[in-house]
Amino acid sequence: MxxxxxxxxxxxxxxxxxxxxxxxxxxxxxxxxxVITENFLDRGGRPAAVLERVRRDVPVALHGxxxxxxxTGPLNRDYLHRLRALCDRIxxxxxxxxxxWGSFGGQHGHDLWPxxxxxxxxxxxAERVSAAQDVLGRQILLENVSSYVAYADSVLPEWEFLGExxxxxxxxxxxxxxxxxxTARNHDLSAERYIxxxxxxxxxxxxxxxxxxxxxFLLDHHGSxxxxxxxxxxxxxxxxxGNLPAIVEWDDNVPxxxxxxxxxxxxxxxxxxxxxxGADSTRGAA
Amino acid sequence: xxxxxxxxxxxxxxxxxxxxxxAAPEFAGDKxxxxxxxxxxxxxxxxxxxxEALRDCFPLLLSRxxxxxxxxxxxxxxxxxxxxxxxxxxxxxxxxxxxxDHPDAAVAQLADMAAIEWALVxxxxxxxxxxxxxxxxxxxxxxxxxxxxxVAGLRLLSLADDPFEATGAQVGxxxxxxxxxxxxxxxxxxxxxxxxxxxxxxxxxxxxxAFADAPDPAARAFAVLGQWLNNEWVARITVPDxxxxx
Numbered sequence: 001m002x003x004x005x006x007x008x009x010x011x012x013x014x015x016x017x018x019x020x021x022x023x024x025x026x027x028x029x030x031x032x033x034x035v036i037t038e039n040f041l042d043r044g045g046r047p048a049a050v051l052e053r054v055r056r057d058v059p060v061a062l063h064g065x066x067x068x069x070x071x072t073g074p075l076n077r078d079y080l081h082r083l084r085a086l087c088d089r090i091x092x093x094x095x096x097x098x099x100x101w102g103s104f105g106g107q108h109g110h111d112l113w114p115x116x117x118x119x120x121x122x123x124x125x126a127e128r129v130s131a132a133q134d135v136l137g138r139q140i141l142l143e144n145v146s147s148y149v150a151y152a153d154s155v156l157p158e159w160e161f162l163g164e165x166x167x168x169x170x171x172x173x174x175x176x177x178x179x180x181x182x183t184a185r186n187h188d189l190s191a192e193r194y195i196x197x198x199x200x201x202x203x204x205x206x207x208x209x210x211x212x213x214x215x216x217f218l219l220d221h222h223g224s225x226x227x228x229x230x231x232x233x234x235x236x237x238x239x240x241x242g243n244l245p246a247i248v249e250w251d252d253n254v255p256x257x258x259x260x261x262x263x264x265x266x267x268x269x270x271x272x273x274x275x276x277x278g279a280d281s282t283r284g285a286a
Numbered sequence: 287x288x289x290x291x292x293x294x295x296x297x298x299x300x301x302x303x304x305x306x307x308x309a310a311p312e313f314a315g316d317k318x319x320x321x322x323x324x325x326x327x328x329x330x331x332x333x334x335x336x337x338e339a340l341r342d343c344f345p346l347l348l349s350r351x352x353x354x355x356x357x358x359x360x361x362x363x364x365x366x367x368x369x370x371x372x373x374x375x376x377x378x379x380x381x382x383x384x385x386x387d388h389p390d391a392a393v394a395q396l397a398d399m400a401a402i403e404w405a406l407v408x409x410x411x412x413x414x415x416x417x418x419x420x421x422x423x424x425x426x427x428x429x430x431x432x433x434x435x436x437v438a439g440l441r442l443l444s445l446a447d448d449p450f451e452a453t454g455a456q457v458g459x460x461x462x463x464x465x466x467x468x469x470x471x472x473x474x475x476x477x478x479x480x481x482x483x484x485x486x487x488x489x490x491x492x493x494x495x496a497f498a499d500a501p502d503p504a505a506r507a508f509a510v511l512g513q514w515l516n517n518e519w520v521a522r523i524t525v526p527d528x529x530x531x532x
Binding site (some may be wrong): 038039041042043044045046048049066067071072076079100104105106107108109110111113115116120121124141146149150151153154186188216217220224 | 288289292294296300311312314315324335339366377384410411412413463465
């Protein structure tokens, strides 16, 4: 059973161009702030100072990119112990990473590579998630990644794969709505069907971000505002999963803080509207 | 194909050990975007991300080598030394060493500059020191018998030459973090000798012999020690047990 973070709220990812503002003025326009875990592991100096300042103001979500939970090499226990130490220090509201793999033979690709959706992968990942949660002493959320290629060996729909891993490992899911949209387009799937079939009791957080249309595929580049169809999909997700914590991610061409605050405010407003009007009325709108 | 085999094939296609076409039968695509093209998306992103990480860590090197030569160096380096750390900033750990043996003399000549840039990355990634000495908080009479301990974040490099202003001679270089920013500077020959003595565990009186050739050795020694303290290089100045007992 998923234990959801208390408080909920809407915020954005903390990025380097905004460190100075946060250090001087603290957090504005966010109910929670998400940070990339690897940027704060064993760090002192400015990263540590800004994280402590942010944590004083709002709850923090730790979002990793290098756990590589789906890799077939040994689980990186050193990384997990360092993450545990960071968790003990800042007491994050949420700890998450990606349902993917990104390393091979002890070497890191620093990318989020998809897994085949099959029983072998479900069993493999679920066992590793359980081991990771044992080290961390808490549940984690795993995010669905954007994908550009599928495996010939995949036999399950992606949502079923996500749900089965979460059920067996007793972890949560971080539903990245933009990733759902990008993946659906890239594999000629229905994004709405995807949202409607992810197990509702496992989703603990949303992500929103921008993508780039490259003609033959959509690229999840986190370099622009959330696109209108992704906002509509988000409303559908809120209707189905509730007003969960939601983070706007923006990594390339990071805009002025005001624009990020505006995106988080839009997420807050849209979620409130969905919750006020009731789930059923938004179902057919996406 | 088993999961480990699939991941090996995918990894090889990313690293350019095999062409994506050789891995394509294990993957699915469609008419508008065949599997091989889809694998190329990942492969381009893999290399772009590695090269970007090195660009971020070595801006001076990038400016000296300019675009294409830097990219060629970065690719060759990543082929030889794939990332071994979950934090991508640590990818460049062995680049200075890799450059020293590079067949292109112009690249090899820049190895010392890369060493300074990498040391800057390292000091910025370090945890805060647990202790920093702010002043000479020891009794004057025992000071000559004290020993100096550096903070862990101080990097002392020995370079083949000054990478910014060639002298034709070996130089010592210090790289450190003070509060939030990284700094580096060349060490004067007497200061370098003094640092070597500190590293050898010599007491303050012994360290001061490094300044014997200065016009005013005592003034020079205090000036250098003051600079070390001001730059937050010194973790502590320890009084020997014998002096405490006395």
